[in-house]
Amino acid sequence: MNSPTSPFSIPPDACDCHVHVFLPEQFPYAASRSYTPPAATIGELLELRRRLGTGRTVLVQPSCYGTDNAAMLAALAALGTDAARGIAVVDPASISDEALRQFHDSGVRGLRLNLRVQPEDAGGLDRIVRLCRQSSDRIRPLGWHLQLHLDAALLARLASTLEALNVPLVLDHFGGGASAVDLVSDLLLAGNTWVKLSAPYRVSTQPEYADLARATQRYLSLASEKLLWASDWPHTGGNGVRNADSQAIEPFRREDALQALARLARWAGDSARLHAILVDNPAQLYGFQPSTASSKGVLS
Secondary structure, eight states: OOOTTSOEEOOTTOEEEEEOOBOTTTSOOOTTOSOBOOOBOHHHHHHHHHHHTOOEEEEEOOGGGTTOOHHHHHHHHHHOTTTEEEEEOOOTTTOOHHHHHHHHHTTEEEEEEETTSSOTTTTHHHHHHHHHHHHHHHHGGGTOEEEEEOOHHHHHHHHHHHHTSOSOEEESGGGGOGGGHHHHHHHHHHTSEEEEEEOGGGTOOSGGGHHHHHHHHHHHHHHGGGEEEEOOTTOOSGGGOOOSSTTSBOOOOOOOHHHHHHHHHHHHOSHHHHHIIIIIHHHHHHTOOOOOOOOOOEEO
16 A cells, blocks of 8 residues: 555546536526525536546536536536546426436436525425435436435434435545444445535544544545545535625635645555556446546646
């Protein structure tokens, strides 16, 4: 195993598994949104890929667009399905099978439930359980996965439901943080759950994210083949302070995605694990072609 300060090569087929685009001039935000981000363009995303040395991208539908996936699909078309995949947000009760098939043909491979913006008190836990079950029923024939953004407390309440869904699950942002490490570990061992090592600033306030470093080491020891990495670009959240006025433009957080990638390399500990997290695991989950490219770029 290399030391934490050893250099790591970043393969060109490395995948950033969670980014957003915001194109309000071409695609207006939903009227009922909870925040209003500035633009984050396809060109800026391409510049991020160049700077990080990543060649593959997963575009995730952000909540400010609701169930209108047009901006995400436009970016997916621009990037091409050889190098990009999409995660959609839909109403599982109303979307047609044909629309889902069209999404699949466009490169969509998952459905996201942002349970941070669909809180329990907006209908209770029973409503969320029904939503999870209905969503999984709709995506199972397509071979998609269900991506969940939720906190550790809700994850604990949903655990038995999630284990019975019979579709792959992806937990955003360390599964809600280090307080969920035991539960996330159990889900990883069950074999149907993937964990996204992304946006540590959303779930930890410890120096150097020490709690998440410990959680990551545990996950690596249990199921390194089920871990993914993502920058969470362009880092919504107004530097931790959300506007009371949801229509006011909220600045992006100031986060260094290159530093986050270097942190992953230190946590991974060796190049084989890093390659699995950045290349092999996302290729399996999102259906990219196996990588034949040589390494490119070095992080230290």
